[in-house]
Amino acid sequence: MLTLEGINQYYGGSHILRNVSLEAKLGEVTVVLGRNGVGKTTLLKSLMGVVPVKTGTIRLDGGDITRDPPYERVRKGVGYVPQGREIFGRLTVQENLAMGLAYKPGSTPVPAELFELFPVLKQMINRRGGDLSGGQQQQLAIARALAAGPKLLILDEPTEGIQPSIIKDIGRVIRMLADRGTMAIVLVEQYYDFAAELADQYIVMERGEIVQRGRGKDMEAEGARQRVSI
Ligand SMILES: Nc1ncnc2c1ncn2[C@@H]1O[C@H](COP(=O)(O)OP(=O)(O)OP(=O)(O)O)[C@@H](O)[C@H]1O
Numbered sequence: 001m002l003t004l005e006g007i008n009q010y011y012g013g014s015h016i017l018r019n020v021s022l023e024a025k026l027g028e029v030t031v032v033l034g035r036n037g038v039g040k041t042t043l044l045k046s047l048m049g050v051v052p053v054k055t056g057t058i059r060l061d062g063g064d065i066t067r068d069p070p071y072e073r074v075r076k077g078v079g080y081v082p083q084g085r086e087i088f089g090r091l092t093v094q095e096n097l098a099m100g101l102a103y104k105p106g107s108t109p110v111p112a113e114l115f116e117l118f119p120v121l122k123q124m125i126n127r128r129g130g131d132l133s134g135g136q137q138q139q140l141a142i143a144r145a146l147a148a149g150p151k152l153l154i155l156d157e158p159t160e161g162i163q164p165s166i167i168k169d170i171g172r173v174i175r176m177l178a179d180r181g182t183m184a185i186v187l188v189e190q191y192y193d194f195a196a197e198l199a200d201q202y203i204v205m206e207r208g209e210i211v212q213r214g215r216g217k218d219m220e221a222e223g224a225r226q227r228v229s230i
């Protein structure tokens, strides 16, 4: 579904991503692990087109999207759940969800299925985003990304600062979405156990480079935990 080839990225003079290549398949969760500052968010921003890549190619479903602006990538089926959630605090839950559909002409109703995945959002539908707990905001951010029906869902540290019970709920939803086989999921995480439980494929980054990769079931035996433990 998603193929990255030889991605290089710079902020000013610093070389942030070094020759990153990876493939994320339909029906699989691809976990990207790495300590603080190794370039995980930069990788996702490059994928989303929030920062333009210097060299390399990004393909979605075979089509080259390397130079597409972010809204075009959304239209083509990329759903992005940014680090820190970036919920619109003064907009209601309903309005936040509608933002996920804003790229479509006219008004499209929010898919009812989102409320089956995250029932709490139905209860909170008229509350302001800013009044939700961190965990509820995270669920809202995921639902907003799902509103457009993405083929590729990318999530940046969805467990950050969230209580364990909601982490479990989010994990269940991610697994279920992958198991449908119609979506590829790229999950950036620092919470090793959460990542390990979901990983079909794993990738470890250090200083902008992929230093290790393999199948999720092998990641413990291959020492991925030691690579990312702080
Ligand atoms: N806008 C920017 N301008 C300059 N340097 C930046 C910018 N954003 C990030 N960096 C630097 O790029 C490197 C990679 O940052 P990035 O946010 O991608 O890391 P990360 O792996 O997501 O970290 P974390 O786990 O803390 O979220 C870091 O050294 C960071 O300081």
Ligand SMILES: [Mg+2]
Binding pocket: 040, 041, 042, 083, 156
């Ligand atoms: Mg980050």
